[in-house]
Amino acid sequence: MAAVLSVYLDLALGLVVTFLLLSLLVSGINEAVVRLLSIRSKFLWAYLRDTMDGAGPHGSWLPTRVVDVFRTMPFLRDPRPAHEARPAPASAGEVPETGTGASMINLLYERVREIDHGKQGRTSIAEIPPARFAVAVMELAAANGDVEGLLARLKQMGSPLYGHLKGVWESAQGDLDRFRKGVESWFDGEMERLSMLYKRYAKWVLAVLGVAVTLLFSMDGLEYAKTLLRDDAFRASVTAVAGSGQGAYDELKARCTGAGDPVTCVTETLSEPALVKLMGQALVSVSLPADGEPEVRWNGGAWWDRVSTPSHWPGFVLTSVALLFGAPFWWDVLRRIAGLRSRR
Structure with a gap:
């Protein structure tokens, strides 16, 4: 026995x-491809463009189909802003009054680019701490007078971020500290949702790699x-x-x-x-x-x-x-x- x-x-x-x-x-091959093509960084900035600037001329920046993960995201569309080696200026820039050429992404990147290093002329930032994002929003609010001024500019631009921040501001009841913590909590939840979306698409990539390794x-x-x-x-x-x-x-x-x-x-x-x-x-x-x-x-x-x-x-x-x-x-x-x- x-x-x-x-x-x-x-x-x-x-x-x-x-x-x-x-x-x-399989995991090693996947990680090598992700790092080589900066997939995580592209996912982050695609989400930020959808959230802050709205859908681009070709629709949503985030992949909506599995085929986009293999074709569009790695090779055809790069949502990341151009890399800037200089540190952020002392004062935040004002949000443009019109939607012509306006980009909240560039203003956000201006506030967080201290943690960046360039990769093929684009930013390599793949993660923004929620606390740093909240501070960046507060800096933009200060540059536009106050939170009400920032919300007015976002509404005028047609930015989807307006609805999110307006809800947080109303919940804070005019308290700046509660507003900052609310923005931090909201962004943390959005990053968790984005991570779940990334893992869902990553499963398809791992499945294809698994079949390839098995046959190889x-x-x-x-x-x-x-x-x-x-x-x-x-x-x-x-x-x-x-x-x-x-x-x-x-x-x-x-x-x-x-x-x-x-x-x-x-x-x-x-x-x-x-x-x-x-x-x-x-x-x-x-x-x-x-x-x-x-x-x-x-x-x-x-x-x-x-x-x-x-x-x-x-x-x-x-x-x-x-x-x-x-x-x-x-x-x-x-x-x-x-x-x-x-x-x-």
């Missing part, structure tokens, strides 16, 4: 570790589980032979038929994990021989045969779905199976 439990425990650990490693790879490595989860069980059975056969169990010799003989040295065959078979065997069938594989330099092989033909074989598709689907749970989930599962305690 203990031996059976050990086999299934090895199977569970092998699958969990594999899904964890592939999930980390041709990682058949069902085949991998079968290989793990077969390796355990082979190890049991070798142990039986070592214990003079001649009846278990058949599996060992079948595995090493044609090998010049049976001992070398057994050693290589036992020392090559199932994960290494399957990774060797990726589109590009790397082998580490005992002697010599690492070898990089192109497995285009064998890889296409695996990908185009319908019997492997259920395993590919299983792996892709498993990667959707993410690395934190699989790390938690591994920690629970292994009995590791988390440190806080």
Whole structure:
């Protein structure tokens, strides 16, 4: 009974570790693409443009369809203001009286650009602390006389921010300190909503990356589980032979038929994990021989045969779905199976 439990425990650990490693790879690729294309910064400033200046000539700046996350947001439209290396001026600029060329975004960026560094001529700010946003609003109010003057200018401009700030100002009942805290609380809630929207779109990106990684490595989860069980059975056969169990010799003989040295065959078979065997069938594989330099092989033909074989598709689907749970989930599962305690 203990031996059976050990086999299934090895199977569970092998699958969990594999899904964890592939999930980390997917997360790493996603983070690299996000940083390279400044996706988080673009999401923030797209929201700010919609909230402060209204929809642009092409509609909302924020992506409204999943395809916009892959096409419009990274490449076609950049909502970020131009980077300015100088610190913010001592006094805030007044909100323009008309909507012609008026941009609340530029006025806001003027107040927060101390925390900025340029990236391809655009701002790289991906997060504005709610307290700093509230202070920026108070500075703009002071530049326009008072909060009532700021609200009048925003209404004249047709800025969507007018409705939000008017509600906060009425709730504060004319108290500037309560108004500042109200703006801070409102902006904090909006950032949480934006984070939820970003995560919703990020799930689609991670799903596409998960399928790509699964196909790139041709990682058949069902085949991998079968290989793990077969390796355990082979190890049991070798142990039986070592214990003079001649009846278990058949599996060992079948595995090493044609090998010049049976001992070398057994050693290589036992020392090559199932994960290494399957990774060797990726589109590009790397082998580490005992002697010599690492070898990089192109497995285009064998890889296409695996990908185009319908019997492997259920395993590919299983792996892709498993990667959707993410690395934190699989790390938690591994920690629970292994009995590791988390440190806080």
